[in-house]
Amino acid sequence: IQEKEYKEDINYKRINHLDFHNFNQDQLQQLIDWMITNVKRYQKMSYQTLFHCVELLDTFLCNTKGFIADDLQLIGSCCIYLSSKFHDIYPICVEDIIIDICQENYTIHEFLSMEYTICRKLQYNMYFQTPFEYFEKIFFHLKPFLSQFYQDCEIK
Amino acid sequence: MQIVIINSNATELYVIHKILYQIKDIIYYYMSASENVRYIKIQKIGEGAYGIIYKAQDVQTEEIVALKKFKLSDNEGVPSCALREISILNQLNHPNIIKLISQIIINKKLHLVMNYYDMDLTEYLKFNHEEFHLKNIIYKILLAVEFIHNRKIIHRDLQPNNILITNNEPVLIDFGLSRVLSPNMTPGVTQLWYRAPELLSNCNTYDYAIDMWSLGCIIAEIALNKPLFMGSSEIHQLLLIKNIINGNEWFLHNSQFAKLNNLFIDLINVCISLEFLEIIIS
Numbered sequence: 001i002q003e004k005e006y007k008e009d010i011n012y013k014r015i016n017h018l019d020f021h022n023f024n025q026d027q028l029q030q031l032i033d034w035m036i037t038n039v040k041r042y043q044k045m046s047y048q049t050l051f052h053c054v055e056l057l058d059t060f061l062c063n064t065k066g067f068i069a070d071d072l073q074l075i076g077s078c079c080i081y082l083s084s085k086f087h088d089i090y091p092i093c094v095e096d097i098i099i100d101i102c103q104e105n106y107t108i109h110e111f112l113s114m115e116y117t118i119c120r121k122l123q124y125n126m127y128f129q130t131p132f133e134y135f136e137k138i139f140f141h142l143k144p145f146l147s148q149f150y151q152d153c154e155i156k
Numbered sequence: 157m158q159i160v161i162i163n164s165n166a167t168e169l170y171v172i173h174k175i176l177y178q179i180k181d182i183i184y185y186y187m188s189a190s191e192n193v194r195y196i197k198i199q200k201i202g203e204g205a206y207g208i209i210y211k212a213q214d215v216q217t218e219e220i221v222a223l224k225k226f227k228l229s230d231n232e233g234v235p236s237c238a239l240r241e242i243s244i245l246n247q248l249n250h251p252n253i254i255k256l257i258s259q260i261i262i263n264k265k266l267h268l269v270m271n272y273y274d275m276d277l278t279e280y281l282k283f284n285h286e287e288f289h290l291k292n293i294i295y296k297i298l299l300a301v302e303f304i305h306n307r308k309i310i311h312r313d314l315q316p317n318n319i320l321i322t323n324n325e326p327v328l329i330d331f332g333l334s335r336v337l338s339p340n341m342t343p344g345v346t347q348l349w350y351r352a353p354e355l356l357s358n359c360n361t362y363d364y365a366i367d368m369w370s371l372g373c374i375i376a377e378i379a380l381n382k383p384l385f386m387g388s389s390e391i392h393q394l395l396l397i398k399n400i401i402n403g404n405e406w407f408l409h410n411s412q413f414a415k416l417n418n419l420f421i422d423l424i425n426v427c428i429s430l431e432f433l434e435i436i437i438s
Contacts (some may be wrong), residue, residue: 046338046339046340069171071173081289082234085234085239086236086243087336088339089340094231094232115233116233123246127244
């Protein structure tokens with residue numbers, strides 16, 4: 001059963017979504033950099049939140065068409081808000097995100113309606129396998145070897 | 157919705173987008189209004205911190221379903237417990253775990269549509285049953301919990317009220333408190349009688365063991381026909397748990413367990429393991 005599920009994971013709809021939207025790769029790169037710096041600035045958020053929000057952005061852009069570059073900031077901040085709700089004990093407030101992260105470019109109403117469209121497009125499926133979990137698992141298994149390796153280094 | 161506009165300014169595009177979004181909102185509002193008629197609420201079943209549960213009937217198929225209504229606040233958007241519950245339930249496909257039929261929006265409030273079962277484990281235990289059926293129920297619950305834990309999910313609210321029974325088969329419900337495993341989590345979960353000692357001592361970093369603790373309590377309750385620890389407060393609960401610290405001896409001296417098989421006591425003992433408690437006391 002597990003092998004089948006793994007294959008389904010690989011065949012998951014991964015298309016080059018840049019063809020369907022009206023922005024180029026540099027702008028997307030800028031957005032992701034901006035998201036990472038903002039998530040890192042808030043101490044409460046974990047690394048899982050960071051990986052999850054980038055994954056969420058990717059799957060959302062795969063399933064939609066026709067967004068322009070001006071919308072990207074709104075989508076990115078909504079993804080941060082959703083993933084923070086999903087993973088953190090105390091998620092950040094809406095006001096914090098609008099005032100601090102978006103610098104009041106959008107109103108609360110626009111923000112919440114965008115969040116709602118993301119939820120409806122994905123049909124509330126927010127549970128993804130992120131690269132972070134694979135790394136966690138690999139390093140968990142490697143832990144005894146690594147500690148042995150470092151001990152050997154110290155002796156030399 | 158596909159828009160192809162060539163040779164136009166970015167500002168014009170942006171204005172068109174804004175208008176289209178408003179039209180979309182209106183269309184979806186009316187679409188949800190038509191779905192409003194599909195389910196008719198019959199009566200209220202239960203109520204919790206997350207929202208209210210209704211018993212309802214589907215008009216098209218004349219099937220009886222359970223509707224779970226979430227309290228939506230205006231300035232927070234989708235509630236986080238709803239997000240977690242829907243996305244986790246969509247992942248789980250198992251005969252002993254409840255199936256999510258769909259999620260709809262009535263009067264701007266999020267509703268979950270699920271199958272309706274009328275029997276509870278606490279109600280089920282009020283009558284006498286054959287030993288074979290009880291063993292089957294314990295085995296199926298253990299399978300379902302193993303299935304959840306393999307997906308890196310913790311249930312966090314296991315108790316007899318959250319296990320429904322149809323035709324002597326158990327069904328796990330209520331994933332409102334469940335979440336994906338992470339290093340930091342809130343300690344105030346699970347009902348008091350089924351709460352693990354690490355939760356009672358306000359620990360932030362716990363894992364699947366808390367589910368196993370409440371499972372052990374449930375298995376003992378199925379065998380004895382009454383709850384294992386009935387504490388009135390957190391400290392009283394900890395004192396009751398302290399009695400069990402000698403493990404096997406306590407079970408041997410207690411007359412309640414005299415009728416039970418040794419293997420069965422071992423099963424309970426493994427679920428309620430006390431490694432953590434011994435660290436605290438020493």
